Amino acid sequence: MFFRQILNDETACASYVFGCNTAGELAVVDAHADLVDEYVTAAEAQGSRIAAVIETHVQADHVSGLPELVERTSATAYLPEAAGVDFDHHALADGELITLGNTVIQAVATPGHTAAHHAYLVTDHRRGDEPWMVLTGDALLVGDAGRPDLHAHGEQTVEEMARVLHRSLTDRLLALPDHLLLYPAHYSGSVCGRGLSGHPASTIGFERRHNDALAFDSEDAFVAALIADVPPEPEHQAEIVAANRSGARRSSIA
Numbered sequence: 001m002f003f004r005q006i007l008n009d010e011t012a013c014a015s016y017v018f019g020c021n022t023a024g025e026l027a028v029v030d031a032h033a034d035l036v037d038e039y040v041t042a043a044e045a046q047g048s049r050i051a052a053v054i055e056t057h058v059q060a061d062h063v064s065g066l067p068e069l070v071e072r073t074s075a076t077a078y079l080p081e082a083a084g085v086d087f088d089h090h091a092l093a094d095g096e097l098i099t100l101g102n103t104v105i106q107a108v109a110t111p112g113h114t115a116a117h118h119a120y121l122v123t124d125h126r127r128g129d130e131p132w133m134v135l136t137g138d139a140l141l142v143g144d145a146g147r148p149d150l151h152a153h154g155e156q157t158v159e160e161m162a163r164v165l166h167r168s169l170t171d172r173l174l175a176l177p178d179h180l181l182l183y184p185a186h187y188s189g190s191v192c193g194r195g196l197s198g199h200p201a202s203t204i205g206f207e208r209r210h211n212d213a214l215a216f217d218s219e220d221a222f223v224a225a226l227i228a229d230v231p232p233e234p235e236h237q238a239e240i241v242a243a244n245r246s247g248a249r250r251s252s253i254a
Contacts, residue, residue, distance in 0.1 A: 001103050001124035001132075002046050005183060006039070007200060008032050011062045012189030014200050016135060017042045018122070019051070023101025027052040028075075029120065029135055030185050031065030039069060052098055054078040054105070056137025056185060057117040058085065058244050060150045061192060061234035067249045080107065080116040087247030092118060102126045110139040110172050112165020113146035113192075115156060119173060133181035134204070139165065140173050141184045142202045144193035145213040145222075149230050150237065158230075162223040169214065178205025191231045 003018040011032070017039050019026035026048045028039045043050050050073040053066045057080060067087065070077050077089035078098060092098075094109035106121040119139055121131040138146035148161035180203060186192045187200040195212055208214060216222040234240065 001126060002026065002048070004042055005200065006032075006035060006042075007187070008035060008062075009189065010034075012187050012196075013062055014183065014185055014187060015039075015065075016183060017050075018103065019048065020101025020103040021046050021048050022126075024048040025051040025100040025103075027054055027098065027100060027103075027105060028065075028069060029054045030056055030059070030137065031069055033063040033065045033068065036065045036068045036072070039065070040072060043073075049073060050075045051100055052076055052078055052105075054092075054098070054120065055080075055083070056119065056135065056139075057114040058083055058151075058241060059185075060237050060241050061186075061190065063240055063248070064244045067247045071249060080109070080118040083116040085245050085247065094118075106131070108134070108172055110137070110165075110168040112148055112161055112163075112168045113138040114151040115161075115164075117168075121176075131176075131180060133183060134173070134176060135183045135185075136173060137185045138192050139168055140182065140207060140211075141186055141193045141196055142182070142199055142207065143188075143197035143211055143213075144195040145169060145211075145226060147192055147194075147230055148226060150192075150233065151241075158227050159223055162226045163219060165226070166219045166222045173204065174208060174214070176204045178203065178208065180204045182207060191234050194229070194231060 016029040092107040098105040102125040188198040
């Protein structure tokens, strides 16, 4: 399996290009609008094509590169069910699979940062028949958990979103094996967390043992800590979310 983590230090965003070179099919996860050329170049260097462009959720801190990538590569766009976007895409259900040759990507519903949020379990069948890594988006970060306030509205209060996130972490992500590699959507410098590590990768087991956001002995304690001293909202948040929901191909916002 080909795998590359691509970092944007300006926004502290991590995105991913990976897949099966045997079949010549790659996926891009959480594409950044400023890095579209880099994703295309990485695929071309492997002699493969970008067949899938996948979002963990609708981003609030940067404009997505998904629309431009889909336009340039004719890839299929994938987002979680009920993401609320206004463009053609495949709505992924919890547990649904995307197969790219020997690489299989399984959607795992992990709401809480947003109401529609997926992590993605990745299995490389050339190596084995069990997942090798998990891309956790903004749910579980290295050294922190995702903030619950950016997409809270109406009946989805910040506190309720935090409670939903706690259940996603406890019941879904922390139920995974300790050895699983963990790749988040952000690292230190992002406003999407407070205690983020500058190291943009970890394992489920290391975070279970050493992530301060997971150290609480009750849901109430987790929620109280997560909603206290929340960082400022991302600059131009409303405009960025609107662009990402509409499928704007380019934007000067971010």
